[in-house]
Amino acid sequence: MPLSQLQELTPDWNWNNYFKDIDLLAPPDINVHQPEFFKAADTVFQSTPMEDWKGYLRWHLISDTAAELSKDFVNENFNFKERILRGTPQIKPRWKRVVTSEDGAIGEALGKLYVGFCFPPEAKARALELVNNLKTALADRINTLEWMDEPTKHAALKKLTAFTVKIGYPDKWLDYSLLQINRGAFVLNAIRASKFETNRDLNKIGKPVDRTEWGMTPPTVNAYYNPKMNEIVFPAGILQPPFFYPQADDAVNYGGIGAVIGHEMTHGFDDQGRQYDEIGNLRDWWTPQSAAEFKKRSQVIVNQYNEYEPLPGLHVNGELTQGENIADLGGVKLAYAALQKALDKNPAARKEKIDGFTPEQRFFLSFAAIWKSKERDEEVKLRLNTDPHSPARFRVNGPLSDLPEFQKAFNVPDGSAMVRAADKRVNIW
Numbered sequence: 001m002p003l004s005q006l007q008e009l010t011p012d013w014n015w016n017n018y019f020k021d022i023d024l025l026a027p028p029d030i031n032v033h034q035p036e037f038f039k040a041a042d043t044v045f046q047s048t049p050m051e052d053w054k055g056y057l058r059w060h061l062i063s064d065t066a067a068e069l070s071k072d073f074v075n076e077n078f079n080f081k082e083r084i085l086r087g088t089p090q091i092k093p094r095w096k097r098v099v100t101s102e103d104g105a106i107g108e109a110l111g112k113l114y115v116g117f118c119f120p121p122e123a124k125a126r127a128l129e130l131v132n133n134l135k136t137a138l139a140d141r142i143n144t145l146e147w148m149d150e151p152t153k154h155a156a157l158k159k160l161t162a163f164t165v166k167i168g169y170p171d172k173w174l175d176y177s178l179l180q181i182n183r184g185a186f187v188l189n190a191i192r193a194s195k196f197e198t199n200r201d202l203n204k205i206g207k208p209v210d211r212t213e214w215g216m217t218p219p220t221v222n223a224y225y226n227p228k229m230n231e232i233v234f235p236a237g238i239l240q241p242p243f244f245y246p247q248a249d250d251a252v253n254y255g256g257i258g259a260v261i262g263h264e265m266t267h268g269f270d271d272q273g274r275q276y277d278e279i280g281n282l283r284d285w286w287t288p289q290s291a292a293e294f295k296k297r298s299q300v301i302v303n304q305y306n307e308y309e310p311l312p313g314l315h316v317n318g319e320l321t322q323g324e325n326i327a328d329l330g331g332v333k334l335a336y337a338a339l340q341k342a343l344d345k346n347p348a349a350r351k352e353k354i355d356g357f358t359p360e361q362r363f364f365l366s367f368a369a370i371w372k373s374k375e376r377d378e379e380v381k382l383r384l385n386t387d388p389h390s391p392a393r394f395r396v397n398g399p400l401s402d403l404p405e406f407q408k409a410f411n412v413p414d415g416s417a418m419v420r421a422a423d424k425r426v427n428i429w
């Protein structure tokens, strides 16, 4: 909406002054995601005394910068956000906190150093090869899906072909030369870095979308699918053990990073991602029949995860975690299919046992190993309410109990907790 219309929504907030304060001199049309929010906010502007606003904003400033202030603030911030909310008994050593804040503030400068040490070109080439093989596996799967009709398959394949793949680190590094970093107060360096990011975003207004940008820094141990760019992104940080071993055999890497790659790919077609088309526009390309089939099958996975009870009386929220659970199951299934294809080309590897394990067994062991972790009960409780991912244990046991391939690989008897009854198995990808 134009500025005038936004102003009508909130008569008691002066947008002109606000935009001037943030150096946005001529704001164009504004995408107001939640008009109702602004209407409600306006009544709060009227009814809340100025002194309360000052206190509230002061509190936010302190809370947001507490980790960068003096020891008392740092400790109290840790006490509440980590100890009380997450059960962490001890603050991390300073060097770890410093690296984390550098990653947050100037992550691409840190990342440039990081990839120089940890991410050789061979690793990038092997990761790209894995991505391409997973892409083929998903295309095969879409082609043979029993529940998706032809027009939807056609559009899905078009979207898959159009995926942008980013691996390791950006082709073009961010230029931090305008950011002032000095030996003065740490908190001021942090505030300048955060302003630098805000200004960088404001500078994008009215310009073409930069499709080369990254939403995570290179050292990040994570990956993402971004529906608005139709891209999958794997920072160098996750392209290392236990996810990815440049020297290991295929089974280990398909079970690890392969399952992550498959996971991210299916996000392009899940309850969120499927609403976007191949160039990232919000456009429904599903036929009503295929959409209904997808929803029906998704309900089965919602039911499955609702059963899980990580702490007495506290269940996984199957609805909240739906998209991630579908991606976990789809990811491991696609990676398994891609491994089978790789083994078809290499019959000697199919027969080869390593440490007494078949390739299929190594695949599933590797999949379990990537989620090997420990969490305190407080952390589990917090995340059950806020995290769209299931607790690590169920990210392994959930998908594998749905897979006949897993049952077969380890000869698990019917009726075991790791084998779901055939009529309760989820079957989407």
Ligand SMILES: [Zn+2]
Residues within 6 Å of the ligand: 263, 264, 267, 324, 327
């Ligand atoms: Zn995900």
